[in-house]
Amino acid sequence: MTLVTTAGDDTTLTRVERKELTRQAILAAALRLSSDGSLGSLSLRQVAKEVGIVPTAFYRHFASIEELGLALVDEAFVSLRAMLRDVRNAGGDPTFNDMIDSSMRVLADHVRAQRSHFAFIARERFAGPPQVRATIRHQIELFERELATDIARLPGTDAWSTEDLYVLANLIVGASVSTVEELLYADRRAAEELVIARACTQLRMMLVGALGWRSAD
Amino acid sequence: MTLVTTAGDDTTLTRVERKELTRQAILAAALRLSSDGSLGSLSLRQVAKEVGIVPTAFYRHFASIEELGLALVDEAFVSLRAMLRDVRNAGGDPTFNDMIDSSMRVLADHVRAQRSHFAFIARERFAGPPQVRATIRHQIELFERELATDIARLPGTDAWSTEDLYVLANLIVGASVSTVEELLYADRRAAEELVIARACTQLRMMLVGALGWRSAD
DNA sequence: AACCTCGGTGAACGCTCGTACACTGAAACG
DNA sequence: CGTTTCAGTGTACGAGCGTTCACCGAGGTT
Numbered sequence: 001m002t003l004v005t006t007a008g009d010d011t012t013l014t015r016v017e018r019k020e021l022t023r024q025a026i027l028a029a030a031l032r033l034s035s036d037g038s039l040g041s042l043s044l045r046q047v048a049k050e051v052g053i054v055p056t057a058f059y060r061h062f063a064s065i066e067e068l069g070l071a072l073v074d075e076a077f078v079s080l081r082a083m084l085r086d087v088r089n090a091g092g093d094p095t096f097n098d099m100i101d102s103s104m105r106v107l108a109d110h111v112r113a114q115r116s117h118f119a120f121i122a123r124e125r126f127a128g129p130p131q132v133r134a135t136i137r138h139q140i141e142l143f144e145r146e147l148a149t150d151i152a153r154l155p156g157t158d159a160w161s162t163e164d165l166y167v168l169a170n171l172i173v174g175a176s177v178s179t180v181e182e183l184l185y186a187d188r189r190a191a192e193e194l195v196i197a198r199a200c201t202q203l204r205m206m207l208v209g210a211l212g213w214r215s216a217d
Numbered sequence: 218m219t220l221v222t223t224a225g226d227d228t229t230l231t232r233v234e235r236k237e238l239t240r241q242a243i244l245a246a247a248l249r250l251s252s253d254g255s256l257g258s259l260s261l262r263q264v265a266k267e268v269g270i271v272p273t274a275f276y277r278h279f280a281s282i283e284e285l286g287l288a289l290v291d292e293a294f295v296s297l298r299a300m301l302r303d304v305r306n307a308g309g310d311p312t313f314n315d316m317i318d319s320s321m322r323v324l325a326d327h328v329r330a331q332r333s334h335f336a337f338i339a340r341e342r343f344a345g346p347p348q349v350r351a352t353i354r355h356q357i358e359l360f361e362r363e364l365a366t367d368i369a370r371l372p373g374t375d376a377w378s379t380e381d382l383y384v385l386a387n388l389i390v391g392a393s394v395s396t397v398e399e400l401l402y403a404d405r406r407a408a409e410e411l412v413i414a415r416a417c418t419q420l421r422m423m424l425v426g427a428l429g430w431r432s433a434d
Numbered sequence: 435a436a437c438c439t440c441g442g443t444g445a446a447c448g449c450t451c452g453t454a455c456a457c458t459g460a461a462a463c464g
Numbered sequence: 465c466g467t468t469t470c471a472g473t474g475t476a477c478g479a480g481c482g483t484t485c486a487c488c489g490a491g492g493t494t
Contacts, residue, residue, distance in 0.1 A: 015461055019471065038344040040258035043451060056453080057472045064452095119343075126336075126398070127255040127344030137402065171419040174395035175388065181343070185354070202388040208433075209426020216425075232491055236441065260481060273483080274442045281482095436494085443488070450481070458473070464466090 023061050025051045027075060030068055031116045038127040039069045069124065069132045076117040077139045083110040084143070088150070100203045107176065108196050111183045122181055140177075144169045156211050168210045175202055240278050242268045244292060247285055248333045255344040256286045286341065286349045293334040294356045300327040301360070305367070317420045324393065325413050328400045339398055357394075361386045373428050385427045392419055 013021070029050035034042045044065055048055040062068040083106060090102045111118050125136045148169040151157055157165065179199040186192040230238070246267035251259045261282055265272040279285040300323065307319045328335050342353045365386040368374055374382065396416040403409040 015469090015471080018461095022471080036347070037257035038255045040254035044453095045451065053471090054473055055451095056455095056474085059453085060471055123344045125343075127340045130253070167415050167418050168422070170415060171392065171422065175391060178391035178394070198384050198387060201384050205385070205388065205423060205426040205430050207426070208430045209422040209424070212429050213422050213425045232439090232441080235491095239441080261483095262481065270441090271443055272481095273444085273485095276483085277441055438493075439491080441488105441490095443486105445485090445487105447484075448482100451479080452477105454477080455475090456473105457475100458471105460469105460471100462467100462469075464468095 019060075022051070022053065022057075026058070026061055026068065027072060030065075030072060031120060034123070035116065035119060038123050039065060039129060039132065040127070066129045066131065069129060070135060072120060073124070073132055073135050073139070076114075076121050079110070079114045079117050080121075080139075080143075083107065083114075084146070086110070096207055097204070100200050100207070104179075104196050104200050104203070107179065108183060108192065111180055112192075115184065118180055119184055122184060140173065144173045147173060156215075160214065164214065168206070171206055171210075172203070175199070175206065236277075239268070239270065239274075243275070243278055243285065244289060247282075247289060248337060251340070252333065252336060255340050256282060256346060256349065257344070283346045283348065286346060287352060289337060290341070290349055290352050290356070293331075293338050296327070296331045296334050297338075297356075297360075300324065300331075301363070303327070313424055314421070317417050317424070321396075321413050321417050321420070324396065325400060325409065328397055329409075332401065335397055336401055339401060357390065361390045364390060373432075377431065381431065385423070388423055388427075389420070392416070392423065 026047060029047050030039075030042065033046055033050055042065060044058050045055045047065075047068075048058050062071070086106045087103045090106050121136060124132050126133065128136070144166065148162070148165040151165050151168055152160065176199075179195065182195045183192060186195050243264060246264050247256075247259065250263055250267055259282060261275050262272045264282075264285075265275050279288065303323045304320045307323050338353060341349050343350065345353070361383065365379070365382040368382050368385055369377065393416075396412065399412045400409060403412050
């Protein structure tokens, strides 16, 4: 149950390495414990007990639970950015359909691998402490702006205004967030596949609609 | 600050009426207090103090905070259903554009008028106690099914399968939820109008895309 | 008038909470 | 080698928590 001394060869570790190890253990414990109920209903003492340290030792790493929450948001968005990189790499150029399918595949894989991070973001986006909420909103907005520049490179969007690009990016990110949230609740593998298939259809609708709508305008 | 005796003419009230009054005061207080941090970080004693009753009197109305939460979900969805009714009534048949614009107008008005209810749902959808989460998910799914039957009555969807209707409804409900969440964070009136305008554009994209995509299929 | 119902009271309980403070002992350093 | 640094310890505190119980007194019933 206690994690702080998981790596058995204590002797080979320098002091800063040990501290970092404890820090990681605290982050992992907080992620585990907050999976039911938000950060607000997570106590410093619970975390300390889960990690296997005395409550006051917590302060050697974070000044408060809120500060821990901000560190978790950082950690989660690092893995989200890794996903975005994978999406870009996997994005086959040949057809829209290939691009959409492979992107959704990557998304689903990441949700499965980093389930607790995604769930944490979903929870704290609206229920977390104000600064945590603000940071999450800001990061999502960054995603939207990045996606907008990606879309600008797609064929058929040459004449689009910045605002139009952003509107479409906002729609796609919003739909992706919905998909992630549905994936989090998909218990069986079959249910997951259904969610993915639907999301692909929806993405296709959006892209067809956006391109058709613009050229008809 | 205390609300239980807000209506001055105590004498004219029957006992069940008084009880209902206190119940409403508890619900209102819980909504107010939980606006920062979720239900989980809301204590029975805080609620009692806000209402102006002694902690133990809380049990005369609810067995636990969770049960109170379920009552709040019910209350919130009653007002959401009222909105859906307004959307249907306001839905001008002449063109898609009118229908979309008026629906978004109604949505924005309701978010403004029932802000705390929408914020509560947004918060507890992922951070609330399990049963609260499940109830919210179920209600949203009901919305999707209702919307699917509405869409089926639209011109151009005659040949659609049940699944296709549901996929589009799921997309629209998801986008609406995103819009509501953005409206909740729109501080100035101008920002609100921008969100509405974008949402209208996005809805237009989705409908054009869905109809175009289907007929191309 | 006598009785019963029941929403609200107030004291008391055993917890958990965040935080203050003085401490230890091994790692890092001059 | 002696000194300093500092992650983790252990105790203690006051505050807030959910829940228990016996009690009250106005409202409703007969």
